[in-house]
Amino acid sequence: MEKLFFKSPLFLQNLIISLFNTYLYSKRYGRKYKKYKKLFKSQDDLSFNELKNIQNEKFIKFINEAKFKSTFYKKFYKNIDLSTIKSISDIHKLPILKKEDLRKNINEVHTIKPKDGIISKTGGTTGKPLKVVFTIDDTNRRYAYLDNFRGQYGYKLGKKTAWFSGKNLLSKKDIKNNRFWKYDFINKVRYYSTFHINENYLKYYLNDLINFKPEFIVGFPSTLLEIANYGKRNGIVFPKNTIKAIFPTAETVSKEVRQILSIYYNTIVIDQYASSEGAPFIFQCKEGNYHLDIRTGVFEVLDHDNREVNQGRLVVTSFTTHGTPLIRYDIGDMIKKSDSPKCSCNNENPKIDKVIGRLNDYIFSKETGKINLGNVSNTLKGVEGIIKFQVVQKSIEEITILIVTDETFDKKNEKIFLKNWRDRVGQIMKIHVRRVDKILVEKSGKFRIVKNLIS
Ligand SMILES: [Zn+2]
Structure with a gap:
């Protein structure tokens, strides 16, 4: 199939990508997506207490379902009477799930067959990748959360978008012709390869980005940084007022990087935290602060003895992981809580100081x-x-x-x-x-x- 794809003419390749994405999107943005997006939008102005109530209710339901449906959690919680866990303040009665244990037991953690859900493979750096399965319903929810957030800046599917992610879509011929992207013309998304970022090719990336005139850029900030640095080194000015927002993904964005991107591309950089395992969301607001979205899960900040601290390991429970439940999952990132969790924006979700990123950064x-x-x-x-x-x-x-x-x-x-x-x-x-x-x-x-x- 892959051979055939790369041998077919460019127009056909783009058509295949467009159709494949449309198929993928039909799953992501399935029946319930619209309903969820509307619901989440209506929750934007909830008070902290209202959010807290939603969180508590979801938490109790989620842990009980996980024990009922997942072979792994049945064993993991064998000696725990879940009826004694009445609210999130009892969460410490549950054991912490380490990354290695999730990896080892992943097939037993799954509550559905991979073919019935949407698979996400993660973490190729240490050992074998982790195969996480999302239910269709959770996928709809996750995209509804994400798009509700991005929607505040005008984004929606169908707006011209440049995407920089880890998909390898190029044939030898593309590279020979200095064409480092593929275009989904149905959904107006141009996918740029992040595997070919080197000095000789950067000018083609930058030129194409300028000519394509996307309204939004989504993707790896490190790649966008390299293109920006190339432009700066060579005195190529990026046209003003073309890009409405950059939404970085997958990597922690430092202040310095944010500044370079926002100056070079002449736009705002709006960050969010989520992981391919399906962590609950942390969204950046217009004030530039990060908010824990407590509707999407529970965030604990713990030290090495698992005591609550102000700055430490992030341990998450994520309500959109029914296919591969994450409960008190030690995700490998660190965060710093804020002394003043209230923000001047209207989002009452607690504000944090920063996500410190993976320990191996x-x-x-x-x-x-x-x-x-x-x-x-x-x-x-x-x-x-x-x-x-x-x-x-x-x-x-x-x-x-x-x-x-x-x-x-x-x-x-x-x-x-x-x-x-x-x-x-x-x-x-x-x-x-x-x-x-x-x-x-x-x-x-x-x-x-x-x-x-x-x-
Ligand atoms: Zn805020």
């Missing part, structure tokens, strides 16, 4: 502790000639930095770059800098600046 130094993605990106300050870099850490003692450079990179620049690193990791860490021709993206299509392999 950090470099660890014995001397200075954790260095986050924003700080890692800033090691390029005052440095010319580095087009792209990636830091790999395999042990606490050393890091390897792969760099792709152009002709302006010299000893002086290398010195500044190294000094920037020393400022962050201290004097003891061994730093190996290696010049390479290219740095590969992950299987998922994401480019990772920090690759931390310390478990």
Whole structure:
């Protein structure tokens, strides 16, 4: 099938993609999608107490259903009498579900057959991917939540959108012709490959993006950042007032990255947090603050002894995961709660300070502790000639930095770059800098600046 697809003429390929997406969308935006979207919109102005009541009610129903329908939870909760759990304040009676345990038991966790739901594969970086199954109903709900949120900025399906995600859609011929995208002309979505982001191709991406004139951009911020940096380096101005909003996906967006994107593409960047496993949603509001959407799940912030803290591991219970229930799931991200959870916008869902992102987005130094993605990106300050870099850490003692450079990179620049690193990791860490021709993206299509392999 795939061979046939890539051999067929371009028009046919686009048609197949358009039809396939329309089929996919008909599932996503199924019968109940519209109903849910209307419902969620009507809930936008609910008070905190009203939201809390919805959350409690859903929570009790959800855990009971999970124990009833999932073989795994039947065993996992064998010695727990769920009738003693009367509200979310009793949640600590339930055990925490670790990522590894979910992975190991995934087939028993499923409450439906994969073919009866929608499959999402996640996490190719450690071991085998996790196969999560969503029910059609939950999928409708998730897209209704997401589109209700994006709708506040004018987005809906059918508006011209540029999409940057981990789908590999290109044939050798496309690459030869410098065409790094496919177009779904029925739904007006142009899918750009995130697997071919390199210096030689970036101008084609940028030109096409300018010519296509999308109203919205959705996708990996790291890819958008590379295109923006290319445009800046080469003095290509992005036309003003074309893009209404950028909705980043899949990666944590640091303040620095947000600023670069919003200035270069001349638009607002509105972030949201969700994961391919189906975490409850965290949405950014017009004020730039993040809100936990408590209608979609329970968010706990815990330390290593599972005590409630202000900043720590995020443990989630997600009400849109009936196919693969996530209850007290240790998702591997960190968040910082806010001292003043009320926001000046009209959303009464609690405001948080920030999502700190995956633990493996950090470099660890014995001397200075954790260095986050924003700080890692800033090691390029005052440095010319580095087009792209990636830091790999395999042990606490050393890091390897792969760099792709152009002709302006010299000893002086290398010195500044190294000094920037020393400022962050201290004097003891061994730093190996290696010049390479290219740095590969992950299987998922994401480019990772920090690759931390310390478990
Ligand atoms: Zn707000």
